[in-house]
Amino acid sequence: MTEVGWTNSYLLGPDVVGAVERLRGEPGGEIRVWGSTELIRTLAEHDQIDEYRLLVHPLVLGVGKKLFGDGFPYTRFALVESRSTASGIVINVYRRAMEA
Template structure:
């Protein structure tokens, strides 16, 4: 059985929008893109991504990733090259009602019944299926109890605006804290699992 894992860089007020760069996602007039800059989150991404066997992405996040990881140099030094190689190699499953063609290799559409498709993926052997961003997809999967773990990198920052991971109307979810650690930069790393996931 595979495990569906949501990873998110998140502010204290729950915002997950455009942490990586100023033009990553300006939807809704968002002006705080790149809010992660200036914080040291250690090598947590490298550690976690070494276990990623597939990506599960909503359309918008897929397009952001395809424009970056899908075209960057696989021979780049360090984590950039390592993640580019990994992301190009593994399957990418995309939830979309509008995309019909995929330029990024190993990408495929989940189909019209996203929860059923993810349930099937989850039932197969294969390790960790990683979700980045994709707040609408996360909400849909939470409504069908298809998320096994949330890995949250919490930044000591309040933005007051932006897309939230757990917005109003998010389904009731009982979670257990599996791990928590603080970094010298003030970032907290919290890992939550479904309370019945052990």
């Protein structure tokens, strides 16, 4: 991939962690990752995730990729918000917990 067509989207290039650090240093809001378990794991390994917004859907697939698979780095998060939608989806927001 050499370009993206989505507004406010960026190609991170080979130095993913460096590119995210540069983006975090710029004004303009939050960085969102939608559906990339590989990118999430890379960012978590480099302590680059401040918040998770996890949506729990009322269905069971039985197979699929794990977001938090074996070897995922240990980090403490606290539940700061939880709400459900009319369709039964539960939205949980977790933010980095303060170390005790």
